[in-house]
Amino acid sequence: MFIANGDYSLLQGNYLFSEIAKRTAAFKANHPRAELIRMGIGDCTRPLVPAVVDAMHRAVDEMGDIATFRGYGPDFGYDFLREAILNRDYLKRGIRIDVDEIFVSDGAKCDVANISELFSKDCIVGIVDPVYPVYLDTNVMAGRSGRYDPKLRGYERIVYLPAVEQNGFVPDLPQVPVDVLYLCYPNNPTGQTLSKEQLKRFVDWANACGAVIIYDSAYEAYIRSVDIPHSIFEIDGAKTCAIEIRSMSKTAGFTGTRCSYSVVPRELVRKDSLNNTVSLHDLWARRMSTKFNGVSYITQVGAAAAYSDEGYAQLTGVVDFYMENARIIREGMERAGYTVYGGQNAPYVWIKAPHGDSWRFFNEILEGHHIIGTPGAGFGAAGEGYFRMTAFASRENTLAAMRRIGG
Numbered sequence: 001m002f003i004a005n006g007d008y009s010l011l012q013g014n015y016l017f018s019e020i021a022k023r024t025a026a027f028k029a030n031h032p033r034a035e036l037i038r039m040g041i042g043d044c045t046r047p048l049v050p051a052v053v054d055a056m057h058r059a060v061d062e063m064g065d066i067a068t069f070r071g072y073g074p075d076f077g078y079d080f081l082r083e084a085i086l087n088r089d090y091l092k093r094g095i096r097i098d099v100d101e102i103f104v105s106d107g108a109k110c111d112v113a114n115i116s117e118l119f120s121k122d123c124i125v126g127i128v129d130p131v132y133p134v135y136l137d138t139n140v141m142a143g144r145s146g147r148y149d150p151k152l153r154g155y156e157r158i159v160y161l162p163a164v165e166q167n168g169f170v171p172d173l174p175q176v177p178v179d180v181l182y183l184c185y186p187n188n189p190t191g192q193t194l195s196k197e198q199l200k201r202f203v204d205w206a207n208a209c210g211a212v213i214i215y216d217s218a219y220e221a222y223i224r225s226v227d228i229p230h231s232i233f234e235i236d237g238a239k240t241c242a243i244e245i246r247s248m249s250k251t252a253g254f255t256g257t258r259c260s261y262s263v264v265p266r267e268l269v270r271k272d273s274l275n276n277t278v279s280l281h282d283l284w285a286r287r288m289s290t291k292f293n294g295v296s297y298i299t300q301v302g303a304a305a306a307y308s309d310e311g312y313a314q315l316t317g318v319v320d321f322y323m324e325n326a327r328i329i330r331e332g333m334e335r336a337g338y339t340v341y342g343g344q345n346a347p348y349v350w351i352k353a354p355h356g357d358s359w360r361f362f363n364e365i366l367e368g369h370h371i372i373g374t375p376g377a378g379f380g381a382a383g384e385g386y387f388r389m390t391a392f393a394s395r396e397n398t399l400a401a402m403r404r405i406g407g
């Protein structure tokens, strides 16, 4: 008889955005004429830039011509894209990695979820709290969380590292054993970054105890301060303890087009549950070639165009546009009297709810101003009392939202 995976029953409640969608739908049903401004989900609104569109059109034509048609592509991505990534994201920043350490994929969400197939079931997982919920939920699904404790508002076997006002939203090093730690910087949802010194402390900790860091830098393009690291591989020692996951979603407007990549260094070697010495690079390569058939050629051609000088210049303009929205939100909310964090090196502004209840604040902003944000509690217990606004709305809507709130 078939038995379903009971670990799914340990997942808590609805996924954050479905709960928001439910509440929004109920509000719309009661107020059909209300003009809602959506600043909740972090989805891009600006179209693909012309350099990407042109390249993809050419790729479609190639696929429609018998002389240039391509079938399955290489499992780890076409070399033209891997080399473009290597040059712009790493070599130009003085970071030395090899092209075969780059694995092209169809989304950072899939990679941050799938990478956990490389961990033994017994690994103790550490996550920053609050953070992008996928790290936690995928480890719950994989049976690594233990039971949920409603009093602690957390799982027994997950180690939570609170990133709160008191520590400047920079978590302390784990005080108990942790085997794999997810770090997300610039952070979703707090919008905070780590300095090189702060990141170095995590790298040194991981190397000292044999842990692995999964470094999700989906928002690195939004970094404005010159001293903030864009890649964990800017830090000495990271190649023996870290995997980096990057997305083209927020960098190049590929949320609907789907392209990302992960860097798994060859130097990352650990024992497996059978006491073999294994290369995580080789495990990931095996995983990708067994379970993935590559990102479409058309998408990869578009992604490579985003790395060209022309495409990159156009994309910089798009990211600048969103960051101007972030400035408008940050300053507007401050003028309206709120305590505000983030929005300077990330498209997320993290606002303190004056009464400390984030779902209540969500309802107040929805009902009072017809604006949808994201309650901080949805990103973890330590997100309670905060509210996330995203910089991805149109300029018109961003300005209108601030006028409605009084900023």
Ligand code: PLP
Binding pocket: 042, 106, 107, 108, 109, 110, 132, 184, 188, 216, 218, 246, 247, 248, 249, 254, 255, 259, 260
């Ligand atoms: N990582 C973080 C921190 C995110 O916030 C998101 C999307 O919101 C993702 C990954 C997902 O990226 P992708 O669209 O490449 O799956």
